[in-house]
Amino acid sequence: MSRSIKLVDVAPTMARVLGVRTPPTDGKPIDEVKEWGCNRVVLAIVDSLGYGLFKALEPDLPEMRSMALEGLLLKAECVAPTTTPAIASILTGLMPKNHGISNTSHASESEIRSLLEWASSEEVPSAVVMEEEGARTFEGFVDMVMGVPKDLRVEDFDRQILARSLAALDTDPRLLVAHFLGIDRMAHRGGGIVDIRSAASAIDGYLKDIAAAIPEKTMVVICGDHPLHAGLLKGVFDSKYVALILWKKEN
Numbered sequence: 234m235s236r237s238i239k240l241v242d243v244a245p246t247m248a249r250v251l252g253v254r255t256p257p258t259d260g261k262p263i264d265e266v267k268e269w270g271c272n273r274v275v276l277a278i279v280d281s282l283g284y285g286l287f288k289a290l291e292p293d294l295p296e297m298r299s300m301a302l303e304g305l306l307l308k309a310e311c312v313a314p315t316t317t318p319a320i321a322s323i324l325t326g327l328m329p330k331n332h333g334i335s336n337t338s339h340a341s342e343s344e345i346r347s348l349l350e351w352a353s354s355e356e357v358p359s360a361v362v363m364e365e366e367g368a369r370t371f372e373g374f375v376d377m378v379m380g381v382p383k384d385l386r387v388e389d390f391d392r393q394i395l396a397r398s399l400a401a402l403d404t405d406p407r408l409l410v411a412h413f414l415g416i417d418r419m420a421h422r423g424g425g426i427v428d429i430r431s432a433a434s435a436i437d438g439y440l441k442d443i444a445a446a447i448p449e450k451t452m453v454v455i456c457g458d459h460p461l462h463a464g465l466l467k468g469v470f471d472s473k474y475v476a477l478i479l480w481k482k483e484n
């Protein structure tokens with residue numbers, strides 16, 4: 234890797250794969266995937282998946298490990314320490330000072346559009362699956378918006394993200410964005426490495442189900458939004474890098 238990668242590079246990379254025009258962004262497309270010949274993208278944001286945390290849990294994450302081996306595992310610089318501005322940067326390709334979105338009410342009022350809206354406005358069938366308050370900010374702009382209630386048990390929440398992602402994939406979107414929260418919620422609840430590992434391992438299984446459901450020539454992008462920012466393990470594995478995995482489904 235000749236340059237440092239940041240989370241703002243994710244949206245321009247995905248836009249280029251989809252052949253969608255973007256407004257000016259702070260990020261740049263990652264060149265390595267240019268020759269992969271993909272025409273669909275699934276983005277799975279795995280909340281709190283720091284790079285060091287991923288490396289520590291890797292033996293228990295067979296699906297992500299094999300995707301990383303077959304594709305690319307990058308150490309991406311996170312651009313915001315909390316979820317809403319970080320995800321806004323992932324989806325807009327803009328640094329937080331340029332998108333100005335620091336909470337979901339800002340997101341609702343913001344005039345700034347994201348990859349999901351760029352794609353939808355160019356007739357690229359798109360779907361987003363996330364916690365319902367965040368999901369609501371996309372209503373009216375994106376073809377398929379599926380929210381999951383926040384108050385579900387940690388384990389059930391991510392299972393519902395999977396179920397709705399599979400339902401969305403049934404409609405053959407060219408872009409799906411899904412946000413898994415289990416690791417972060419375990420951390421906020423004061424969970425230790427055993428709890429974090431179990432949440433990560435569940436997500437790994439869900440990613441396997443998603444990978445089985447997508448057509449070939451789909452690029453799968455998996456990334457953390459920020460390193461662990463709460464609980465016992467805050468600062469233990471990472472200070473500013475998250476895992477970014479890019480993989481292409483073949484056959």
Ligand SMILES: [Zn+2]
Binds near residue numbers: 280281459
């Ligand atoms: Zn987060």
